[in-house]
Amino acid sequence: MSQLLLDVNALTMRFGGLVAVNGVNLKIKNRQIVSVIGPNGAGKTTVFNCLSGFYIPSDGSVLFKGEQIAGLKDFHISRKGLVRTFQHVRLFSNMTVIENMLVAQHRHLNTNLLSGLLKTASYRRLEQESMDRAAFWLEEVDMLAFANREAGNLSYGQQRRLEIARCMVTQPELLLLDEPAAGLNPNETKQLDELIVRLRDEHEISVLLIEHDMSLVMGISDHIYVIAQGTPLADGSADEIKNNSDVIKAYLGEE
């Protein structure tokens, strides 16, 4: 058995007396698209916040590439190669698209202060590399033409794509997408669908997805986890989930 990329065991998050997430397990292999679905308020985003370090989980373990990351600071986790997007787009809206892409590469580019002040050759080479990487990913999400536009002036669909490109430029191994299709029209959803598949097949990363658009989820997921009221309800392939009576009950209520 190959090593798991992400191995979450009995993840629990309590806010005072409220148990928002209760004993969730997730397993993601390399080059896999895994989805987490569940009714509104099921605790999906809380799971994301725990994984990406925005919350410190009350209980349970999170192993990323075999290493315990539960309790690490958010920026340490993202530097290890686990990067997320947000349910509501969070761009640096007064900065240009290309600047957004460069900020994301802060860590790769941040050499010593003096070489930057004097514009040494090594600094310029690093800068050129990060520009090239930014151009590459803008090309991938079809945004190259908007490189010098302010991010806040882009259409909603473009902002969504820019957010994904901005994550990808940090060279992650696992990308967490929180409802990436929310607010997109059917055409844009189809493009997103293709983009996510391409991330797995061509760029060889894994994607963990929270999504309400069932046709998107069922079409691309290698594995699906269902959460309801913070507790795991079921997991399996798309077909297994579709025919699971517990899942249908959670979504539609009892007959």
Next chain:
Amino acid sequence: MMRQNFYTAFFAAGITLILTCLMVGVKLTSEGTELRVVGATAAQWTWIFGGIAIVFLSQLFRDQISAATAGIPRPNLEAILPAESVRSRLKPWLIAMVIVGLFIWPFMVSRGSVDLATLTLIYIMLGLGLNIVVGLAGLLDLGYVAFYAIGAYTYALLSNYFGLSFWICLPIAALMAALFGFVLGFPVLRLRGDYLAIVTLGFGEIIRILLNNWTSITGGPNGISGIEKPTLFGLEFNRRASDGGTTFHDFMGIDYSSSYKVIFLYLIAVVLVLAVLYVINRLMRMPVGRAWEALREDEIACRSLGLNRTVIKLSAFTIGASTAGFAGCFFAARQGFISPESFIFIESAIILAIVVLGGMGSQLGVILAAIVMTILPELAREFQEYRMLLFGLLMVLMMRWRPQGLLPSKRPHMELK
């Protein structure tokens, strides 16, 4: 139509009368039981009424006038200004010309103007420093003058007690201010907006009150006087040399003139400002500068991308403070005397006003605003008591009609291929 124009014209003429009388200084005085108008000669009255008549007529026949002038072609700005590519090629030459001009200029004007320009340059330095903290990193700092004070007192004390020279103290003052910026940065890392403003306001007051009360060292409200002036490679600018020193005019074999010192101070200020400008300009285009702006835009997104906000905020505070340290050290050297009086809250407010007026994050804007804010009060000396009133009015009008500042910052255009 005509009737409405008549009312407008009448009204405009009335306002012109009132405003002109106020500005010319016409007053009503009572002599016995009679009210009399004083303050303008007959010739002035002719001019006043002439002006009013022009306003009245131009308003009355507004439609006819605009119809008559519609045919006159207006200059097309785009056609006059050179193309973008030419402009970017001309830019280095323009900058070089401005710099050369800055160095030649003091030899052609009066001593007072050079002195005023030096003061302006100090405020430019302060504005540029605060621009990092407020304009770029978005951290509202109301106690910025504290770092200025720390820079000034560092030089004054080191010079007084240990006899260190200006040039040695300059980096020490900057480091000292940076250290305090770092120390202040720690407790306020988690604060934003209003809360941060209040803590920094308190910090500014603490420093001032400390300087005021620590009489044994800082001299308290009496301040420190007789601070040594900067020297040029050991050459002094005094009339008589101190023990073992040489004066500039003796060395050069010319007669003593007090304006040498003023010009020398001005030139130091120009060099300091250019250095600060270069460093900050580079920083803004470097990862750390972009990180400051990103932090202002969205802190959560920064964290999710692996940016350490602690380091970024502290670097903004530290670098901003060190610039004020430079300015403070130079200020102490120029004045020769400092006291806590020079570092009151209103100074912080003026520096902040420079940043806001110029346009947050815009360096050129800050420079322009610093010039406006230091030269206008000098020009309006007669209105001494209305100075703060004018200042307030300017801020209100700016926020109403141009909240982005005089010269708002432009995003850099980057070529990808």
